[in-house]
Amino acid sequence: MALDAADPRPAYQQIADDLRRFIASEEAQVGDKLPSLTELQTKYGRAVMTLQKALDVLRAEGLVLSRQGEGTIIVKKPEAHAGEEEGPSPHELRQMFERINSALDDLSQRVSAVEAELFGSTSDDPQSGSTGR
Template sequence: MVKKTGRPAYLQIADDLREQVRGGSLAPGAPLPSTAQLAEQYDASLSVVKMAVGILRNEGLLIGQQGKGVFVRDEESSESGQVTAVDLVSEVIELRTAVRDLSQRLARVESTLSERSDQ
């Protein structure tokens, strides 16, 4: 559950997932729960969860596999420090999805504000 501490929700989620990886709750090679499952678990939006997962992917703790999901990176693959084309494609897809979700949310907020100002 994300707490109302003033710290952004995506950072709180990233911190918690990072701790699970480092603490062994999420073992190397283990799949991360789906974005929808994480959103429900943390009571957060899909875009917030995607941002948190993106941070951990950038840190090299997680790796995305197109069509399969996101997994805790094995130590062997994280030691190389190399970013593959698959990593980059997955990240671009995640970013595009996050931007689309945020654009839709912004459109709803603008519409609501517009309706209120017309009254």
């Protein structure tokens, strides 16, 4: 997996998410070992400290257990991610938000134009509409 440079999250979080998806997949079973740090370094192209931080996240979630000389072993499948399809990435979510924001800006301009047409220009005295009743 190549890390997404446009993703605002740190590399270790992206790696932890990728490893979590692997653990949740059919490919991995409880009791299996995760790849070694050397293999992870080859796969992700990141420093050992970054990989250790990603594994720390998974250890804190109780998904893996690391033992000196034995490696990192899967001890539990992630409940929230088991059997789920991968959702949109943070970059994709940001793009969707920007499209929604743009549509709302466009809608706001259209409403303002309709209001100006119906009620007159907003530069007029706001009290002028209430006189003559």
